[in-house]
Amino acid sequence: MKVLVPKKSLADTLARVERIVPSRSSNPGLSLLRIDVTEDGMELSGSNMDVDIRARFAVDAPGRGSYAVVGHVFSQVVRALPGEDVQLDLGDDEMQISSGSYSTKLQLMSPSSAPVLNFGAQFGxxxxxxxxxxxxxxxxxxxxxxxxxxxxxxxxxxxxxxxxxxxxxxxxxxxxxxxxxxxxxxxxxxxxxxxxxxxxxxxxxxxxxxxxxxxxxxxxxxxxxxxxxxxxxxxxxxERVIPKTFPVSITLEAGRLAEAVARVALMADKTTNNRVDLFVKGGELRITAEGSFGRSQEALPVLQEGTDPEIALAYNSKYLTDALSPADGEVRLSFSGSNSAPSVVTDLGDNSYLAMVVPLRTS
Amino acid sequence: MKVLVPKKSLADTLARVERIVPSRSSNPGLSLLRIDVTEDGMELSGSNMDVDIRARFAVDAPGRGSYAVVGHVFSQVVRALPGEDVQLDLGDDEMQISSGSYSTKLQLMSPSSAPVLNFGAQFGxxxxxxxxxxxxxxxxxxxxxxxxxxxxxxxxxxxxxxxxxxxxxxxxxxxxxxxxxxxxxxxxxxxxxxxxxxxxxxxxxxxxxxxxxxxxxxxxxxxxxxxxxxxxxxxxxxERVIPKTFPVSITLEAGRLAEAVARVALMADKTTNNRVDLFVKGGELRITAEGSFGRSQEALPVLQEGTDPEIALAYNSKYLTDALSPADGEVRLSFSGSNSAPSVVTDLGDNSYLAMVVPLRTS
Missing domain, CATH: 3.10.150.10 (DNA Polymerase III, subunit A, domain 2)
Structure with a gap:
C-alpha cells in the first residue's frame, strides 16, 4: 500500500513519539512503533510502559493496514529525507521510504509484536x-x-x-x-x-x-x-505543614533574588547542600556563602513586613532558585521566624502559585 | 592592591584561559591561574602541560604584584557578576572581587605554586x-x-x-x-x-x-x-601514497554529496565501519548501504570524467563526509579504479585543499 505524507508533519510527529518509544529495551517489542492506516488517516503508536502515545494525522491512503517498525530507525530516516514529500510503500515484510532521489527499505515486523495499547477511553x-x-x-x-x-x-x-x-x-x-x-x-x-x-x-x-x-x-x-x-x-x-502566619516577610523581584542567590552560592560547598545564609534586617536582605575556595555575599534592598529580631536562616540554594523559577515578577518570601520551620514563596503577580522550602538545620 | 577591570573583558579572557587550565588535576598546581599585575596591565596565565596560555589586558593598577588563584572558581565568579565593572582587591591571602551589590573573597595561593611558564620567545x-x-x-x-x-x-x-x-x-x-x-x-x-x-x-x-x-x-x-x-x-x-593519476573522477556539489552519504549511511551498521558503497557509471553516482534494519540508496547525477567499467567501491561514510566538510562548493572525487587504492577529494573552489580516503576492503 502506498501512502503519501508531507515530510514535515511526519518528522514532527515522529520526533514526539520517538521520545517515548525506547531505542533500547530489554523488551524488544517496546522499541517498535505501530503504524495503523485507516480511512481517517495514519496512526503512529508506542509505549515505554509508563506512557502510551498515539499520534494521528491525515494521509492519502488507498486502504487499511497495520504494521510495526523499529521506532528510532524510522525517525532517523525520516528526519534525513531530502524532499518535501515522503512516499511510504508498505509491503508484507518491508516499508520502502522514498523522497527525492533517495529511497530506503526498512524491515517491517508483525504489528502483534508491538505493545497492545488501548486508546479507547471515554473522555468525561x-x-x-x-x-x-x-x-x-x-x-x-x-x-x-x-x-x-x-x-x-x-x-x-x-x-x-x-x-x-x-x-x-x-x-x-x-x-x-x-x-x-x-x-x-x-x-x-x-x-x-x-x-x-x-x-x-x-x-x-x-x-x-x-x-x-x-x-x-x-x-x-x-x-x-x-x-x-x-x-x-x-x-x-x-497542607498541615504549610505555615499560615509569618512574623517576617520580604518582597522583591524574583529574578533579581534568584540571580543573587545563584551568584553567592558559587562559593558554597556541594557537601553542605549548597548552603547559603539569608539575613533580613531593616529592609535589607543579605545573602552569604562560604566554602573551601572562599566566601561571598550580596545585599539587596527589600520591602520588609514584620519587625522581629534579625532573621538568620540557611537554605539549599538550589531549592530557593527552583522555588523562584516559575515567578517572573515580584515575589514574597515569608519566614516562620529564625528556626527551621518552612519558609514560603508566593508570586505577587499570580496567586495560584505557592512554594515552600524547609531551611537547613544549622545547629 | 585595587585593580579595576571591565567585567566583559575579564570574563571573555577567563573563558579562553579556563579551557586550558584544568579544573581537576592530580597536580593541584595545574589548576592554578597566575595573575601578574604590571605597569602594562594584567596578565593571566596557566597551563595543561601541552599548552601554556597567557592573556594580557590593560587595567588601572597602582603597582605590581603576582598572585595565584584556582582558575575555574575565579572564572565562575566573574561570569556571574552583576555589574559592568569589577574591582579586584588583591591582598596577601585573599582577593576580594566586588561588582554591584555583590562581593566575594577568594583564597589566594603563592604564585610560586603555579606552573613556571616561559613566554619570552623571540618571534622570528x-x-x-x-x-x-x-x-x-x-x-x-x-x-x-x-x-x-x-x-x-x-x-x-x-x-x-x-x-x-x-x-x-x-x-x-x-x-x-x-x-x-x-x-x-x-x-x-x-x-x-x-x-x-x-x-x-x-x-x-x-x-x-x-x-x-x-x-x-x-x-x-x-x-x-x-x-x-x-x-x-x-x-x-x-606524499608517496597519494595517487597522481585517476582513471575515473566525478564532480558535484560537496554539500549535496555529504548529505546523501550521511542519509544513506543511516542504514549502515556501525560494526561494518558505517560502510556505504559507491557505484559510478554513465554520469550517475549511486550510493547504497545496508544493515540489520534495512537498506537504502540514493542516485545523484554527476559530471563524470573517464570511462572505465563501473566504479564500485566501499567507504567508511564518516571518512567521506569528514573529507567533504571543509569544501563548500563543487568538489572532484577521483578514483584509482575499482580496488582499494586511495580516492582523492579536491575542492574546485580552493585548490589548497586535498583529502585522501582509503576505501574499505570488501573481499
Whole structure:
C-alpha cells in the first residue's frame, strides 16, 4: 500500500513519539512503533510502559493496514529525507521510504509484536491546555528525582469541583499551583513526574480531554492521545505543614533574588547542600556563602513586613532558585521566624502559585 | 592592591584561559591561574602541560604584584557578576572581587605554586591568523583521536620557503592544506591535534607571530601568547601514497554529496565501519548501504570524467563526509579504479585543499 505524507508533519510527529518509544529495551517489542492506516488517516503508536502515545494525522491512503517498525530507525530516516514529500510503500515484510532521489527499505515486523495499547477511553473531563501546562510546569521541579519514596517522584493532581491543583514535594520543599476550573472529573491521582514531562511536550493551545480509568489517566489533545500510568501510594498530608502566619516577610523581584542567590552560592560547598545564609534586617536582605575556595555575599534592598529580631536562616540554594523559577515578577518570601520551620514563596503577580522550602538545620 | 577591570573583558579572557587550565588535576598546581599585575596591565596565565596560555589586558593598577588563584572558581565568579565593572582587591591571602551589590573573597595561593611558564620567545616568524586558522581547521579532522601511534594524533606543519602546509592523517585518510606564504621559519613540526583546537579558539584577525624553540612552538596573537608542546616521532612519508593519476573522477556539489552519504549511511551498521558503497557509471553516482534494519540508496547525477567499467567501491561514510566538510562548493572525487587504492577529494573552489580516503576492503 502506498501512502503519501508531507515530510514535515511526519518528522514532527515522529520526533514526539520517538521520545517515548525506547531505542533500547530489554523488551524488544517496546522499541517498535505501530503504524495503523485507516480511512481517517495514519496512526503512529508506542509505549515505554509508563506512557502510551498515539499520534494521528491525515494521509492519502488507498486502504487499511497495520504494521510495526523499529521506532528510532524510522525517525532517523525520516528526519534525513531530502524532499518535501515522503512516499511510504508498505509491503508484507518491508516499508520502502522514498523522497527525492533517495529511497530506503526498512524491515517491517508483525504489528502483534508491538505493545497492545488501548486508546479507547471515554473522555468525561476537559481543561484548557495552556492552563494545564502552566500548572504542571510550575510544580514539577519539586518532585524528587532520587530513588526515594515513590510518591515523591510524582505530581499529584487534585481534581475537585470548581478547582484543580497540581502539587509536588520531595519532603524538603513543595510547590502547588491552583486552577479555578472544573475539569469535570472528581478524583486525586499521582502521575510520575517523568510522564508529566512527556505530557508537557505535546500540550499546546486548545482543549485537553481527560479520562480516568483504573490505574491510568488518559489525555487527548490535538492529534495526540496519551495514557499516563498512575502511581500507587499515599501522598503526604502537606497542607498541615504549610505555615499560615509569618512574623517576617520580604518582597522583591524574583529574578533579581534568584540571580543573587545563584551568584553567592558559587562559593558554597556541594557537601553542605549548597548552603547559603539569608539575613533580613531593616529592609535589607543579605545573602552569604562560604566554602573551601572562599566566601561571598550580596545585599539587596527589600520591602520588609514584620519587625522581629534579625532573621538568620540557611537554605539549599538550589531549592530557593527552583522555588523562584516559575515567578517572573515580584515575589514574597515569608519566614516562620529564625528556626527551621518552612519558609514560603508566593508570586505577587499570580496567586495560584505557592512554594515552600524547609531551611537547613544549622545547629 | 585595587585593580579595576571591565567585567566583559575579564570574563571573555577567563573563558579562553579556563579551557586550558584544568579544573581537576592530580597536580593541584595545574589548576592554578597566575595573575601578574604590571605597569602594562594584567596578565593571566596557566597551563595543561601541552599548552601554556597567557592573556594580557590593560587595567588601572597602582603597582605590581603576582598572585595565584584556582582558575575555574575565579572564572565562575566573574561570569556571574552583576555589574559592568569589577574591582579586584588583591591582598596577601585573599582577593576580594566586588561588582554591584555583590562581593566575594577568594583564597589566594603563592604564585610560586603555579606552573613556571616561559613566554619570552623571540618571534622570528609570522603569518596571517585567518589563513592559519583556515589551514588548521581544514585538516584536523583527519588526525586520530584513538590511542594509536602518537604522530597520528598530531597535525604536521611544514614551514618552507614561500609555502606552508598543514597535514594530518590517521593512516586511513589524510588531509592537507597549502598556504603560498613564507612564515619566515624553516622547519617541520608536529603539534598535538588537541593543542591545535586550543590555538584555533584564540585566532581571529590580524597577524600571528611564531617562534620555534626546542620542543615547543610559541605563538603570539592579539592579547594571547601560547606555547604548544611539540610531538616527537616521524610523520609518515605520505606524499608517496597519494595517487597522481585517476582513471575515473566525478564532480558535484560537496554539500549535496555529504548529505546523501550521511542519509544513506543511516542504514549502515556501525560494526561494518558505517560502510556505504559507491557505484559510478554513465554520469550517475549511486550510493547504497545496508544493515540489520534495512537498506537504502540514493542516485545523484554527476559530471563524470573517464570511462572505465563501473566504479564500485566501499567507504567508511564518516571518512567521506569528514573529507567533504571543509569544501563548500563543487568538489572532484577521483578514483584509482575499482580496488582499494586511495580516492582523492579536491575542492574546485580552493585548490589548497586535498583529502585522501582509503576505501574499505570488501573481499
Amino acid at each position: 473531563g476537559s481543561i484548557d491546555a495552556a492552563q494545564l501546562a502552566r500548572a504542571l510546569s510550575a510544580v514539577k521541579y519539586a518532585a524528587s528525582v532520587a530513588d526515594f519514596q515513590a510518591v515523591f517522584r510524582g505530581v499529584k493532581l487534585e481534581l475537585a469541583d470548581g478547582r484543580m491543583r497540581a502539587v509536588a514535594t520531595d519532603g524538603f520543599r513543595l510547590a502547588y499551583y491552583d486552577l479555578k476550573e472544573s475539569t469535570g472529573l472528581l478524583s486525586e491521582v499521582i502521575v510520575p513526574a517523568r510522564s508529566v514531562d512527556e505530557l508537557l511536550r505535546v500540550l499546546s493551545d486548545g482543549e485537553v480531554k481527560l479520562a480516568l480509568e483504573p490505574a491510568q489517566l488518559s489525555v487527548q489533545h490535538g492529534n495526540y492521545s496519551l495514557n499516563l500510568k498512575l502511581m500507587d501510594g499515599t501522598f503526604p498530608d502537606y | 616568524g609570522s603569518i596571517d591568523a585567518a589563513q592559519l586558522a583556515r589551514a588548521l581547521s581544514a585538516v584536523k579532522y583527519a588526525a586520530s583521536v584513538a590511542d594509536f601511534q602518537a604522530v597520528f594524533r598530531g597535525v604536521k606543519l611544514e614551514l618552507a620557503d614561500g609555502r606552508m602546509r598543514a597535514v594530518a592523517t590517521d593512516g586511513f585518510r589524510l588531509a592537507y592544506y597549502d598556504l603560498k606564504e613564507s612564515t619566515g621559519l624553516l622547519s617541520e613540526v608536529i603539534v598535538p591535534a588537541r593543542s591545535v583546537d586550543e590555538l584555533l579558539r584564540v585566532l581571529s584577525d590580524g597577524e600571528v607571530k611564531l617562534a620555534l624553540e626546542p620542543a615547543q612552538l610559541s605563538v603570539q596573537h592579539g592579547n594571547y601568547s601560547l606555547n604548544l608542546k611539540l610531538m616527537d616521532g616521524t610523520f609518515p612519508d605520505y
